[in-house]
Amino acid sequence: MAASLPFTLLAIAFYIAGASWVILHLARKVPAKPALVRFVGLSALLTHGLALYSHMGLPNELNLGFIEATSLANWLICAFILIASLRHPTLNLAALLFPLAAITLLFSQFYASSSLPVTGHNSLFFHIVASLSAYSLFALASVQALLLALQNHQLKHRQVSGLLSVLPPLQTMERLLFELLLAGQLLLSLGILSGFIFLDTMFVAGMLHKTLLSLAAWLTFGLLLLGRWRFGWRGLTAVRWTLGGSLLLLLAYFGSKFILQFILA
Structure with a gap:
């Protein structure tokens, strides 16, 4: 070290x-x-x-x-x-x-x-990098969603100074959010698929919760993207779904590691 x-x-x-x-x-x-x-x-x-x-x-x-x-x-x-x-x-x-x-x-x-x-095996490393890349994009999307929520709040209350003055237009912020979500969803699909192909532990006792939470997050983001395309979801609806899906991924990827290393240990 x-x-x-x-x-x-x-x-x-x-x-x-x-x-x-x-x-x-x-x-x-x-x-x-x-x-x-x-x-x-x-x-x-x-x-x-x-x-x-x-x-x-x-x-x-x-x-x-x-x-x-x-x-x-x-x-x-x-x-x-x-x-x-x-x-x-x-x-x-x-x-x-x-x-x-x-x-x-x-x-x-x-x-x-x-x-x-x-x-280290190439297949395991590929699965890890794909999964963490997806999480990273969704983490960025969560930050973007929080900024979007704040921007919506300031616009509704006609506050044109402060953070609102340095942020891009609302339409640009929303477009970036959904581009991050789409890229993250593609990587998450790749991570989950590679897990099923390369690993035989996806449904064992110690990994079951991670698999189920990852699938729940994938479904959450998929429904959000479908709602955006089919029904034009935006604003606080997009913010809530983004934060909810990101929380599921946070628990899936890091919750078990944190509990095993810092609590049960």
Whole structure:
């Protein structure tokens, strides 16, 4: 773990620098400079990835306890922020999510997981990455949904200052939310399907709740996307369904790991 410490410290510094610039921009103290934020964010991802590679025991093992899984999920979330920013105004999310990635990376550096390493197989790693990528997109969608709810509230009460003044138009926010949901649903479908193909433990006692919660989340997001296409669902309806499905995924992916490692242990 000591070998990864320089990468951990560099990644944290880059994350804090990127988030600080975005926060200063939102406070109208500095210009936007999206290219600068992307460069700093990309540097944070690179160093975070190198540190996480060591924390997970790769390439010979795959040690994915609660802390490592959370750090990997936050790495994916920040990567999706940067990728989406090439088409959509998502860099403002870095003000919250870059520091969160830094905190989880710091924990993974100094708090080694107590779970047993799992021998790495390509099929298992594919399933894990697909599932965590789906969760990361839905986590971004949840943040987007909360901002959309706040934006709706401010518009109804005719509050044109504060956060509303720096957010994109409502239609842009809703379009981005449903694009995140659609991409997340595709990845979640891939994760669930790969689990059924490559794993034989989807319905054993210790994994049954995860499988059922994942399927419930998949159904929730599927109904939301169908409602959007067929009935034009939007606004608070979309917010509630998004947060509900994301909560199911949070319990499926991280609930059992947290209970096993920090409560039952």
